[in-house]
Amino acid sequence: MxxxxxxxxxxxxxxxxxxxxxxxxxxxxxxxxxxxxxxxxxxxxxxxxxxxxxxxxxxxxxxxxxxxxxxxxxxxxxxxxxxxxxxxxxxxxxxxxxxxxxxxLIDLDDVLAAIRDGRPVATASIAGNQLVIWPDRTAGTLGDQGLDHAAEQQAAGMLAAGTTGTVRLGHHGEQRQEETEVFVQTFLAPPRMIVFGAIDFAGAVARIGGFLGYHVTVCDARPVFATRKRFPSADDLIVRWPHQYLESTTVDERTVLCVLTHDPKFDIPLLEVALRTPARYIGVMGSRRTHTDRMRRLREAGVSELQLSRLSAPIGLDLGARTPEETAVAIAAEIIARAWGGSGLPLTGLDAPIHG
Incomplete structure (x- = not known):
């Protein structure tokens, strides 16, 4: 919604x-x-x-x-x-x-405001009744006090995970197949996309990130490049050494990191930090030769093979992209494929369901 x-x-x-x-x-x-x-x-x-x-x-x-x-x-x-x-x-x-x-729709104006502002809220609904679950209160009812309690507990867990769906609930908190089906919808702040490197490709990635619903931050240590005029669509613009900013900001399991600097003095300390975060996606720009050198430097810095396996480098899917905009589409395509388990192959040659 x-x-x-x-x-x-x-x-x-x-x-x-x-x-x-x-x-x-x-x-x-x-x-x-x-x-x-x-x-x-x-x-x-x-x-x-x-x-x-x-x-x-x-x-x-x-x-x-x-x-x-x-x-x-x-x-x-x-x-x-x-x-x-x-x-x-x-x-x-x-x-x-x-x-x-x-x-x-209970507390509708407040719910709409919370969604717009990125504040957490969840709704639990059955035909004819709705319960709204805030971090500090509830409003409305599903028509039964026990069911309200069960839905509140379930919604709290789903809100923490950012999941939405239909669940079967007993009236005292237990989940049992024969009990009431309740639709629980959760709303969190948009997931984050942090783009490191204020280059021309970053502008296109920031625009497509916003289009996909991410809260987009562009970070670069060089104030001459990290300007609002160059990145008008970014939600946040940070002038700071990338690794220092990443150490100081919130990164969760929904966050995607796009490292576009392809300069060792930025990349190596940044990736050492990035690989310790729970970020869902860590994509790094650069040629294969650049990436081989990057991997050598990271190994020398003590980064494990398991950690290195998380890197998507070179960043993006092979679309034959040339322009910044085409490259941004290739990066976005890989992010989407990783999120939903897509193969990245043409649908014409696949027998699998189109929508999963």
Whole structure:
């Protein structure tokens, strides 16, 4: 829902009624993941997407019904349904949607503000009821005190991990197959992309990082290059020795590090620090000759082979890229492939499901 937050906030400010359809579960080759959302307002305007175009027409009509009835509904679309071709889900997947009227969305203005500001919040929903879980309080109810407690405990763990999905909960905290299915959606601050080296390629990487939803930081020790004029799209611009900045900032399992300096005096101390972090991706620019020398220097510095195996170097997938923009696409493609387990191969030659 993060991508439609601003639109929802504007509708709220204008007093416009609407309904939000959220993907709560998928099977096979459904094109969007749980948490993807589409909103329809009383004037027929649409925000977002739940299937990349496959079932939007049917969801639009269902959302209009929800606005009028003010009652939530849970719907499933897929190839096993007799209506699959009618709603357009011809790509082979199945999606389950929860469609909620805005009047049923608890603490909505505060939730939207938290998502926009990057503050943690989670929602637990079943058709007709919603519980909002903040770090220090809860609001709303799922209709049962025991279920509320179970959902609160589950949501806290999922919020810490940044995961979203449908879980089965007992009413006293135990997870049992026969108990209530609850959709838990978590919202954290955007993941970080830290780009080291204020070169022309860094500008393109920063732009595509922002497009992918990362909070982008560009860091370089040279103030003549690390300027806001050169990097207007970066969220943060840091003039500092890269390894010193990395030692002082927060890096978690969602962080990606792109080292574009390909200069040993920057790279070696920076990578010694980077390889001690839990960063999900550490990509390093440079020719194969540069990388061979870099690996030698890191080994001499005491970096282990296991640590060195984490490096993606030379950075990016082999797309034949030449320009900074093409190179940024190659880097982004590798980051995405690493995150979701993609092969990086053309889909035309694969039999695996397109959407995982």
């Amino acid at each position: 993060r991508d439609i937050v601003d639109g929802l906030a504007a509708w709220r400010a204008d007093g416009v009624r609407f309904a939000v359809a959220t993907v709560v579960r998928t099977w096979n080759s459904a094109p969007r993941q749980p948490g993807a959302a589409m909103a329809v307002n009383e004037h027929g305007e649409v925000l977002g997407s739940v299937s990349g175009g496959c079932v939007e027409g049917a969801v639009y009509a269902a959302a209009e019904e929800t606005i009028k009835s003010k009652k939530a509904q849970q719907l499933t679309y897929g190839v096993s349904d007799g209506d699959a071709f009618e709603v357009g889900l011809t790509c082979g997947g199945t999606i389950e949607l929860l469609i909620q009227p805005e009047v049923a």
